[in-house]
Amino acid sequence: MHSANPLPKHPELTVLHSKAWSEYRVQNLHVRGKSNISVHTLLECFGTDALVCLGIALLWPICVEYRVFTVALATIIITYVCGRCTRVLWESVIILHSLGLQLETHRGLPLVPLFTSRRFIPLTTLRDFVINEGLRGWSVHYYLAVIQQSPNGDVTISVPFENIMPRFPVLLEIYHGVHELLFDNSSVTNVIK
Structure with missing residues (x-):
């Protein structure tokens, strides 16, 4: 397993890779403090x-x-x-190669996760993984959205990191990682860097 912090200015993002899966984990720094515990x-x-x-x-x-x-x-x-x-410690997008995505939220005490909620999105129902923007009050917030389509045609949207709401550079890194690992290069949407 390989671990890295791809964005030095954003220590909340941790990327974990193995042969079978990849995880993009966003820590809630307001609860956990710095990544090294002192x-x-x-x-x-x-x-x-x-x-x-x-x-x-x-x-x-x-x-x-x-x-x-x-x-x-x-x-x-x-x-x-x-x-x-029940405070959110971290949220993750786990890419299970050739199977789909798993969205996780870990809650608990600052040093001890107690509860985990998971949502699995099969690759067969996954239509796209996008960065969207929404309005909150008078400000614009960017968020990731997973677009699913069921066999009967119903479209649903799941929002990873809905509790932590990371900033745009972190979202962009996760977006590119998911598209590299799950989708063909031909279907990747161009995003201005």
């Missing part, structure tokens, strides 16, 4: 958790006496833990 990154990730535990310890004597406070504190703790455990 003591500073660990303290940054779990500093908030330590403050929450300290707050619970300070509020515990009050909550034990009053049931309303106990229920409120339990609700706050459950909401915090659920939010902490």
Whole structure:
């Protein structure tokens, strides 16, 4: 397996290649920190958790006496833990040569992935892999889109990296990689570099 960061200015993109598959992984740097884990990154990730535990310890004597406070504190703790455990760590487009694409989203704690969701798109239903643009408020955002067509003619669009929304140079690198590995050179759409 070969690993590389093709864009030095964009450390969030990691490309992994093997004979059977290739993966384009975009890290959520707001959650994971830098790609190399240091003591500073660990303290940054779990500093908030330590403050929450300290707050619970300070509020515990009050909550034990009053049931309303106990229920409120339990609700706050459950909401915090659920939010902490379901953050997006990274999203991937995995190209399974001659089979299709797999879109993955990994969620969990900053250093421990807990949940993974996967969507497989067979090559037989895959029509195109494009960079599209959409409006959000007053700004234009670029995103990747996978266009599928079912045997009965229905067209669906899947959006990889829908949670992280990487910038255009990262999208362009992934676009070119997918087209090189899945589509013939004759069907690749020209994109201005």
